[in-house]
Amino acid sequence: MSQLVLENISKIYGKEKDNQVVALHDVCFTIDQGEFVVILGESGAGKSTLLNILGGMDFASSGQYVVDDVDVTSLNQKKLGVFRREKIGFVFQFYNLMPNLTALENVKIAQSIVKDGLDALEVLDSVGLKERANNFPSQLSGGEQQRVAIARAIVKNPSLLLCDEPTGALDSKTGVLILKLLYDFSRSANKTVIIVTHNSKISELADRLIRIADGKIVLNEKRDHKVEFDSVVW
Ligand SMILES: Nc1ncnc2c1ncn2[C@@H]1O[C@H](COP(=O)(O)OP(=O)(O)O)[C@@H](O)[C@H]1O
Numbered sequence: 001m002s003q004l005v006l007e008n009i010s011k012i013y014g015k016e017k018d019n020q021v022v023a024l025h026d027v028c029f030t031i032d033q034g035e036f037v038v039i040l041g042e043s044g045a046g047k048s049t050l051l052n053i054l055g056g057m058d059f060a061s062s063g064q065y066v067v068d069d070v071d072v073t074s075l076n077q078k079k080l081g082v083f084r085r086e087k088i089g090f091v092f093q094f095y096n097l098m099p100n101l102t103a104l105e106n107v108k109i110a111q112s113i114v115k116d117g118l119d120a121l122e123v124l125d126s127v128g129l130k131e132r133a134n135n136f137p138s139q140l141s142g143g144e145q146q147r148v149a150i151a152r153a154i155v156k157n158p159s160l161l162l163c164d165e166p167t168g169a170l171d172s173k174t175g176v177l178i179l180k181l182l183y184d185f186s187r188s189a190n191k192t193v194i195i196v197t198h199n200s201k202i203s204e205l206a207d208r209l210i211r212i213a214d215g216k217i218v219l220n221e222k223r224d225h226k227v228e229f230d231s232v233v234w
């Protein structure tokens, strides 16, 4: 079974001693393929830093990060680019859609950079936006834009889907809808989904809950439970 393993990952920003920030301190955990993981922490805890390292968008200062027996920390820029392109789907907090492309074109562009992508219109349909395919981002609500952003990540059919506060800009009802989409993606194709958030309500849905505070992992527990999306409100 494939896995994601972090061993003693640390991240220090800043070169000068007096302005250094230790954003991550000896972070260790293992996540199995197919897990729906919530990483919970307050603002400034190191969540985005951690997610960027998991997504191959930033380097750790020390430690090892291994995915499916590949040591990501030792990859050169070119191989890291292939890793990002082929393995990773990334959902940003503020969607980051191309404003001059329609919903469908935003999804198609992501599909075009991978070998075995899914059908763009089908994925847009699966997030309930087939009817909005030809609308531009500015013509869509926040929840709809986030659904396009999720479709753009899913269309690549990534084995690892990383989401940075995916419901941060959404109301509770729309947020739960988004979480359900992410959960279904994880379950339908045995995909690993990692969500970072400061919202403790979301942790009720996790197969594994990891808590981070001041750059350190303070809790890591596997949960066996029945997910009740309707009970999640914030
Ligand atoms: N590029 C950077 N340069 C210096 N410090 C940074 C940088 N990015 C983040 N930090 C600091 O690292 C810590 C963790 O930040 P971040 O990972 O963004 O936390 P979170 O996403 O949990 O809010 C914070 O103290 C933040 O100010």
Ligand SMILES: [Mg+2]
Pocket: 047, 048, 049
């Ligand atoms: Mg953040």
